[in-house]
Amino acid sequence: MTTQVIVLNGGSSSGKSGIVRCLKYLLPKPWIDLGVDDLVDRLPPSMVTFGQQGEVTLGKGFGDLQRAWMAGIATMARAGAPVIMDDVFLGGAASQERARMCLEGLDVLWVGVRCAPDIAAGREIARGDRVIGMAASQAETVHQGVVYDVEVDTSHTESLDCARTIAAYVV
Amino acid sequence: MTTQVIVLNGGSSSGKSGIVRCLKYLLPKPWIDLGVDDLVDRLPPSMVTFGQQGEVTLGKGFGDLQRAWMAGIATMARAGAPVIMDDVFLGGAASQERARMCLEGLDVLWVGVRCAPDIAAGREIARGDRVIGMAASQAETVHQGVVYDVEVDTSHTESLDCARTIAAYVV
Amino acid sequence: MTTQVIVLNGGSSSGKSGIVRCLKYLLPKPWIDLGVDDLVDRLPPSMVTFGQQGEVTLGKGFGDLQRAWMAGIATMARAGAPVIMDDVFLGGAASQERARMCLEGLDVLWVGVRCAPDIAAGREIARGDRVIGMAASQAETVHQGVVYDVEVDTSHTESLDCARTIAAYVV
Amino acid sequence: MTTQVIVLNGGSSSGKSGIVRCLKYLLPKPWIDLGVDDLVDRLPPSMVTFGQQGEVTLGKGFGDLQRAWMAGIATMARAGAPVIMDDVFLGGAASQERARMCLEGLDVLWVGVRCAPDIAAGREIARGDRVIGMAASQAETVHQGVVYDVEVDTSHTESLDCARTIAAYVV
Numbered sequence: 263m264t265t266q267v268i269v270l271n272g273g274s275s276s277g278k279s280g281i282v283r284c285l286k287y288l289l290p291k292p293w294i295d296l297g298v299d300d301l302v303d304r305l306p307p308s309m310v311t312f313g314q315q316g317e318v319t320l321g322k323g324f325g326d327l328q329r330a331w332m333a334g335i336a337t338m339a340r341a342g343a344p345v346i347m348d349d350v351f352l353g354g355a356a357s358q359e360r361a362r363m364c365l366e367g368l369d370v371l372w373v374g375v376r377c378a379p380d381i382a383a384g385r386e387i388a389r390g391d392r393v394i395g396m397a398a399s400q401a402e403t404v405h406q407g408v409v410y411d412v413e414v415d416t417s418h419t420e421s422l423d424c425a426r427t428i429a430a431y432v433v
Numbered sequence: 434m435t436t437q438v439i440v441l442n443g444g445s446s447s448g449k450s451g452i453v454r455c456l457k458y459l460l461p462k463p464w465i466d467l468g469v470d471d472l473v474d475r476l477p478p479s480m481v482t483f484g485q486q487g488e489v490t491l492g493k494g495f496g497d498l499q500r501a502w503m504a505g506i507a508t509m510a511r512a513g514a515p516v517i518m519d520d521v522f523l524g525g526a527a528s529q530e531r532a533r534m535c536l537e538g539l540d541v542l543w544v545g546v547r548c549a550p551d552i553a554a555g556r557e558i559a560r561g562d563r564v565i566g567m568a569a570s571q572a573e574t575v576h577q578g579v580v581y582d583v584e585v586d587t588s589h590t591e592s593l594d595c596a597r598t599i600a601a602y603v604v
Numbered sequence: 605m606t607t608q609v610i611v612l613n614g615g616s617s618s619g620k621s622g623i624v625r626c627l628k629y630l631l632p633k634p635w636i637d638l639g640v641d642d643l644v645d646r647l648p649p650s651m652v653t654f655g656q657q658g659e660v661t662l663g664k665g666f667g668d669l670q671r672a673w674m675a676g677i678a679t680m681a682r683a684g685a686p687v688i689m690d691d692v693f694l695g696g697a698a699s700q701e702r703a704r705m706c707l708e709g710l711d712v713l714w715v716g717v718r719c720a721p722d723i724a725a726g727r728e729i730a731r732g733d734r735v736i737g738m739a740a741s742q743a744e745t746v747h748q749g750v751v752y753d754v755e756v757d758t759s760h761t762e763s764l765d766c767a768r769t770i771a772a773y774v775v
Numbered sequence: 776m777t778t779q780v781i782v783l784n785g786g787s788s789s790g791k792s793g794i795v796r797c798l799k800y801l802l803p804k805p806w807i808d809l810g811v812d813d814l815v816d817r818l819p820p821s822m823v824t825f826g827q828q829g830e831v832t833l834g835k836g837f838g839d840l841q842r843a844w845m846a847g848i849a850t851m852a853r854a855g856a857p858v859i860m861d862d863v864f865l866g867g868a869a870s871q872e873r874a875r876m877c878l879e880g881l882d883v884l885w886v887g888v889r890c891a892p893d894i895a896a897g898r899e900i901a902r903g904d905r906v907i908g909m910a911a912s913q914a915e916t917v918h919q920g921v922v923y924d925v926e927v928d929t930s931h932t933e934s935l936d937c938a939r940t941i942a943a944y945v946v
Contacts, residue, residue, distance in 0.1 A: 280901035287900050292476050292498060300471065305463050327463060330514030337508035343501030384935035387800050388793035418931070422897035451730035458729050555764035558629050559622035589760070593726035634818050634840060642813065647805050669805060672856030679850035685843030 266339040272375030273400030277416035284425030297348040316395020332364035355407030374413040437510040443546030444571030448587035455596035468519040487566025503535035526578030545584035608681040614717030615742030619758035626767030658737020674706035697749030716755035779852040785888030786913030790929035797938035810861040829908025845877035868920030887926035
């Protein structure tokens with residue numbers, strides 16, 4: 263049994279990208295990293311809109327696109343290239359269920375990346391490159407009903423230490 | 434017959450990324466874009482090294498990783514999500530052959546993105562974020578023996594106009 | 605007589621930043637480069653707002669801030685550090701007059717960076733990181749009534765070649 | 776008495792930029808922010824070199840350039856535009872003395888931004904865009920002999936909270 267896919271789920275500004283970089287630094291083998299941000303990047307407004315209060319609205323057709331995207335990630339992993347996938351489960355448990363179906367048959371490590379809403383909101387200001395409001399609005403909802411193999415909380419733990427915790431679960 | 438994958442091949446600083454953005458702006462459906470830069474990003478030095486003169490050296494194991502990556506892209510396209518893949522065929526015709534095998538059975542539009550070596554080298558300086566030398570060293574070698582459905586040359590044609598030419602071939 | 609300040613004036617997406625990088629590459633001495641984008645970055649909305657059509661509105665108090673900024677640039681140049689300042693003369697000749705007063709007594713090279721409106725608009729799409737509309741709305745207005753020592757046009761000339769033309773005027 | 780310049784001194788990856796963004800968010804007036812990174816950016820290698828172990832070497836002539844730069848910042852502040860200047864005092868107390876002379880006559884708030892060396896080194900990995908080694912090598916040396924009005928430590932305190940502490944000293 264070998265970990266083939268690491269799924270990191272957490273709200274905006276919860277610290278997923280920093281953890282991904284640290285994981286790639288810590289893990290001995292090369293991992294491909296693909297994030298939902300890459301998928302969402304420059305989609306037409308009919309598919310994704312970012313509201314003034316940081317709310318993300320996904321249009322008709324986004325679900326199909328995302329399913330195809332995850333099916334591709336599953337193929338990469340089956341073909342021998344392990345993948346770190348970072349995601350934002352806007353639909354909580356339902357999003358995980360959809361991901362689980364796409365990744366069926368693979369050894370997946372499910373990781374929850376938590377961050378206290380007020381701390382994530384502060385980091386959103388410090389970053390200066392995100393729509394203000396996303397962090398707070400997603401911090402808790404994305405974890406509702408989601409089941410993890412391991413959870414980390416970046417509120418008071420450094421990215422590198424979170425990555426070490428996760429890496430210990432990678433087999 | 435519907436175009437499922439657009440492969441853009443061209444050297445560093447030939448203008449592929451600008452063309453991708455324009456294609457996504459012009460094409461009516463949403464396309465996923467994935468580039469070899471995403472794959473190469475932060476791989477361990479045992480896999481990819483960038484020399485002082487801009488030469489790129491791929492280590493043992495990179496080929497397998499890339500094949501898995503392309504197999505995943507093929508799955509995305511088969512599952513209904515069209516993909517724009519930008520690549521740098523360091524091995525010329527042999528690289529295309531490898532890509533062709535991974536994308537077998539799919540409707541692929543092969544696009545050559547050319548740029549005169551001295552112009553690409555100048556743009557590399559103007560960008561200021563690339564290893565100097567990559568543009569000149571790759572400008573012509575990446576096209577050796579490669580067969581295209583359509584070729585564009587960014588030397589004297591704007592990205593948006595190149596994208597319009599390509600978009601006319603997308604069915 | 606030695607050039608102490610190079611002022612580059614041109615609309616958004618006219619290619620100023622690429623020319624600045626090439627100038628720093630070509631010129632033998634080290635130059636400090638400061639752009640109005642650095643000044644405008646993260647100012648409160650009471651000072652600068654970017655409209656949906658790409659129009660830039662400057663609030664009360666922005667003029668004072670900008671005058672202080674330019675006075676500082678003048679001091680740097682007088683103290684022996686030559687400065688490349690890139691700017692967008694939203695007020696055309698009146699903006700130049702204001703800059704001229706701030707830079708009084710210094711050897712200034714006034715450079716116009718032109719780009720055909722439709723070409724600048726296309727490059728704005730290709731860049732993917734600017735409010736759409738700024739390029740077209742500024743392309744011509746920023747040059748109205750402005751007097752230059754040298755003008756370059758990036759429509760059909762590469763950044764590096766434009767920089768070479770400008771560098772020949774630097775004494 | 777009104778604060779005219781805020782000088783933030785801290786090593787690479789100590790968190791200065793995030794604090795600057797939060798300060799601009801918190802402070803009621805608009806502040807200009809200028810950092811030594813802007814100055815160092817794209818200087819010729821004869822002026823600045825970055826070693827493999829993260830060490831920064833400044834060439835002959837850099838001191839003069841920096842003095843002119845700070846003289847310009849002093850002028851901006853005197854002309855009514857308050858400035859946040861973030862710096863890395865590679866020379867410790869001697870660097871502060873030099874800055875003090877350039878800013879003479881101005882109301883300066885001296886701020887130390889500390890971060891434990893191992894934590895800064897971890898954040899350097901998580902950022903993924905810095906030469907590895909800079910954080911650890913600068914973390915303590917830049918504070919040697921430097922005298923502050925207020926010190927913050929980002930090791931266990933968020934950027935926004937550090938900024939709040941600093942903002943309370945701004946008059």
